[in-house]
Amino acid sequence: TKTRTQSLKERERERRKNMAISQDHNKAFGWAANDKSGILSPFHFSRRENGDNDVTVTILFCGVCHSDLHTIKNDWGFSQYPIIPGHEIVGIATKVGKNVTKFKEGDRVGVGVIIGSCQSCESCNQDLENYCPQLVYTYNSRSSDGTRNQGGYSDKIVVDQRFVLSFPDGLPSDAGAPLLCAGITVYSPMKYYGMTEEKGKHLGVSGLGGLGHIAVKIGKAFGLKVTVISRSSEKEREAINRLGADSFLITTDPQKMKDAIGTMDFVMDTVSAEHSLLPLFSLLKVNGKLVTLGLPEKPLELPIFPMVLGRKMVGGSQIGGMKETQEMLDFCAKHNIVSDIELIKMSDINMAMDRLAKSDVRYRFVIDVANSFSSAL
Amino acid sequence: KLPSSAYINWDTYCPSIRPGLWLLSLSPQSASRSYSYFTSPMAKSPEEQHPVNVVGWAAEDSSGVLAPINFSRRATGEKDVTFKVLYCGICHTDLHQIKNEWGNTIYPVIPGHEIVGVVTEVGGKVLKFKVGDKVGVGCLVGSCHSCENCANDLENYCPKMILTYNGIYHDGTPTYGGYSNIMVCDESFVISIPENLALDACAPLLCAGITTYSPLRYFGLDKPGMHVGVVGLGGLGHVAVKFAKAFGVKVTVISTSPDKKIEAIDRLGADSFLVSSDPDQMQVAMGTMDGIIDTVSATHPLLPLIGLLKSHGKLVMVGVPEKPLELPVFPLLIGRKLVAGSAIGGIKETQEMIDFAAKHNITADIELIPMDYVNTAMERLMKTDVRYRFVIDIGNTLKH
Numbered sequence: 001t002k003t004r005t006q007s008l009k010e011r012e013r014e015r016r017k018n019m020a021i022s023q024d025h026n027k028a029f030g031w032a033a034n035d036k037s038g039i040l041s042p043f044h045f046s047r048r049e050n051g052d053n054d055v056t057v058t059i060l061f062c063g064v065c066h067s068d069l070h071t072i073k074n075d076w077g078f079s080q081y082p083i084i085p086g087h088e089i090v091g092i093a094t095k096v097g098k099n100v101t102k103f104k105e106g107d108r109v110g111v112g113v114i115i116g117s118c119q120s121c122e123s124c125n126q127d128l129e130n131y132c133p134q135l136v137y138t139y140n141s142r143s144s145d146g147t148r149n150q151g152g153y154s155d156k157i158v159v160d161q162r163f164v165l166s167f168p169d170g171l172p173s174d175a176g177a178p179l180l181c182a183g184i185t186v187y188s189p190m191k192y193y194g195m196t197e198e199k200g201k202h203l204g205v206s207g208l209g210g211l212g213h214i215a216v217k218i219g220k221a222f223g224l225k226v227t228v229i230s231r232s233s234e235k236e237r238e239a240i241n242r243l244g245a246d247s248f249l250i251t252t253d254p255q256k257m258k259d260a261i262g263t264m265d266f267v268m269d270t271v272s273a274e275h276s277l278l279p280l281f282s283l284l285k286v287n288g289k290l291v292t293l294g295l296p297e298k299p300l301e302l303p304i305f306p307m308v309l310g311r312k313m314v315g316g317s318q319i320g321g322m323k324e325t326q327e328m329l330d331f332c333a334k335h336n337i338v339s340d341i342e343l344i345k346m347s348d349i350n351m352a353m354d355r356l357a358k359s360d361v362r363y364r365f366v367i368d369v370a371n372s373f374s375s376a377l
Numbered sequence: 378k379l380p381s382s383a384y385i386n387w388d389t390y391c392p393s394i395r396p397g398l399w400l401l402s403l404s405p406q407s408a409s410r411s412y413s414y415f416t417s418p419m420a421k422s423p424e425e426q427h428p429v430n431v432v433g434w435a436a437e438d439s440s441g442v443l444a445p446i447n448f449s450r451r452a453t454g455e456k457d458v459t460f461k462v463l464y465c466g467i468c469h470t471d472l473h474q475i476k477n478e479w480g481n482t483i484y485p486v487i488p489g490h491e492i493v494g495v496v497t498e499v500g501g502k503v504l505k506f507k508v509g510d511k512v513g514v515g516c517l518v519g520s521c522h523s524c525e526n527c528a529n530d531l532e533n534y535c536p537k538m539i540l541t542y543n544g545i546y547h548d549g550t551p552t553y554g555g556y557s558n559i560m561v562c563d564e565s566f567v568i569s570i571p572e573n574l575a576l577d578a579c580a581p582l583l584c585a586g587i588t589t590y591s592p593l594r595y596f597g598l599d600k601p602g603m604h605v606g607v608v609g610l611g612g613l614g615h616v617a618v619k620f621a622k623a624f625g626v627k628v629t630v631i632s633t634s635p636d637k638k639i640e641a642i643d644r645l646g647a648d649s650f651l652v653s654s655d656p657d658q659m660q661v662a663m664g665t666m667d668g669i670i671d672t673v674s675a676t677h678p679l680l681p682l683i684g685l686l687k688s689h690g691k692l693v694m695v696g697v698p699e700k701p702l703e704l705p706v707f708p709l710l711i712g713r714k715l716v717a718g719s720a721i722g723g724i725k726e727t728q729e730m731i732d733f734a735a736k737h738n739i740t741a742d743i744e745l746i747p748m749d750y751v752n753t754a755m756e757r758l759m760k761t762d763v764r765y766r767f768v769i770d771i772g773n774t775l776k777h
Contacts, residue, residue, distance in 0.1 A: 316709025
């Protein structure tokens with residue numbers, strides 16, 4: 001027994017030594033949530049050494065996505081703590097591995113929602129890494145070598161070059177960061193579900209938050225007529241005057257809803273609170289398409305009759321592949337599309353999360369990481 | 378007492394299925410007004426509405442019991458085709474409608490929208506048909522002819538489409554279906570039946586056939602080598618299997634009854650059979666199908682079906698459960714999958730489907746019954762006790 005306990009202790013010492021070695025080599029610092037209260041606090045950890053295919057990114061800005069809030073509170077039930085969230089990362093490449101061809105030191109780069117895939121399946125070969133069965137998310141995930149992945153509310157990140165994006169010159173780092181999740185999340189289905197094939201089609205955007213406001217901007221850039229669909233009128237003037245929406249529909253006004261029946265070719269539903277799809281379905285023309293992007297906790301109610309009688313459909317979409325994400329960034333740079341943001345320091349993050357839970361933000365918080373940590377350290 | 382679905386605001390969400398009544402912009406509250414229009418002394422009885430005497434079988438109330446009725450049809454108009462009805466298929470929709478399960482039935486209702494027969498008279502302006510031709514009429518007898526859908530040969534999505542029965546025709550009179558000896562229909566809604574198709578066995582194609590053919594085409598589930606699932610092996614399901622096989626698609630039948638397996642594979646030609654209540658079988662089949670045609674109208678969970686789809690797969694509903702179903706959103710997002718609906722098809726596509734069926738020798742598997750068996754047939758249909766469609770031998774058994 002004594003021998004067994006001794007060998008256990010030895011193994012434990014060995015393990016801690018190995019961790020310390022890796023910590024010494026690539027120490028990192030961020031803010032993490034430790035339990036489902038979701039409260040974030042300073043956290044020391046380490047990143048892997050920069051491998052031959054890797055790019056090390058010193059993080060400048062990181063957007064606060066609603067998924068970050070869902071994950072730190074374990075709303076979806078698969079959170080593994082401690083979690084450093086953040087998957088809308090913009091920074092500078094400070095180190096590139098010897099096989100890296102696309103980036104050099106000093107380049108401005110972005111890292112989005114995914115940092116790994118099998119790179120050999122049908123999906124990966126079609127530039128659809130986001131549908132690979134072995135997809136690895138930027139945070140709250142494990143890579144194949146067992147490392148737990150931590151996100152962008154931190155000072156640096158090490159990523160395989162395939163999952164690093166080149167940040168175009170025209171895009172500001174802070175207001176462009178949310179494009180890495182919100183931008184691609186709306187851009188990809190717009191293309192896949194045929195919204196960009198003909199000009200003048202009518203798109204309804206349900207929910208005016210992080211996803212919704214970018215959907216309006218990108219929709220207008222594609223030449224679509226855009227109606228914002230919302231519960232209250234408080235966002236109406238902004239939607240039309242600042243974001244460029246063509247009209248605004250209040251779901252709680254029965255007469256307006258009745259007039260809008262059968263007028264939309266597409267509806268993008270960005271709302272993640274529980275809601276019925278019936279009113280949105282009625283807005284669609286025949287052959288209309290409802291794209292659902294929000295991530296509610298419970299299933300939604302799907303009315304079958306109107307769907308069958310109008311040959312309508314409801315489809316999902318999840319971010320986009322790396323090639324398409326790059327294409328989206330270049331498109332936004334060309335059309336001057338950026339997110340409307342509120343810049344915050346890392347120390348304000350918990351307050352920001354509370355406000356985000358009440359949708360009290362126009363329309364994305366972005367953490368000024370570089371300026372937060374220099375003072376912290 | 379109307380079922381709860383009667384309080385769906387039909388004129389808002391589905392104006393076309395409350396045909397005629399939507400012209401009066403009715404809401405369910407004033408529906409009772411419309412019913413009384415047809416029962417008031419001022420309205421003409423079915424016998425008096427038109428000059429041509431016809432016999433049929435009708436349901437008079439929501440018990441759904443069918444009995445002989447004398448009624449009338451219009452004289453052959455210049456664009457009309459009149460034909461002697463030989464056969465009429467019994468669609469499950471007929472059962473729903475005679476029992477007023479969707480809350481929109483106008484009594485007396487004479488069902489039947491899988492009608493085939495032989496032309497006896499054509500109007501002066503009819504170009505496509507002549508006396509003696511074999512013809513059929515499906516679920517539609519009219520539309521507006523001027524909207525975008527009509528212009529695109531999608532009369533079945535026209536907001537003013539007129540159903541073959543339980544509808545209101547352009548002249549304001551109710552439409553009556555194929556459980557009758559004579560049918561009069563506008564030429565543009567009549568389908569030509571090719572010589573080599575057996576008339577009795579091809580009648581169900583006019584509804585079941587087009588209902589499954591159309592989505593297989595529209596959603597691109599007709600490419601050789603694809604893998605398509607068919608949920609439910611009834612009137613719609615068995616025809617879906619035949620069409621999909623004719624397209625060169627690999628077909629898996631998904632059913633709750635294991636005893637349909639041998640038929641599905643040996644007689645209908647399905648490639649495999651999946652018992653949906655067996656979790657092990659379902660687990661193995663996950664992520665293997667490009668598309669699924671779901672013909673089941675009972676309430677059922679969508680999650681396992683969505684799980685069977687590959688990424689970018691499509692679940693197409695052609696059965697119509699009354700109540701909304703639960704839609705799990707995560708699997709749709711993670712796999713970019715979609716759930717869609719489809720309802721019959723336009724007239725041009727219906728003709729295309731019939732010609733395709735003639736070329737590939739596709740007809741329905743039917744049980745031919747005499748007219749007076751119809752109430753028993755309805756009871757058996759309720760228990761899905763039929764392989765796979767009843768067809769009424771109108772020509773030989775509907776007595777004057």
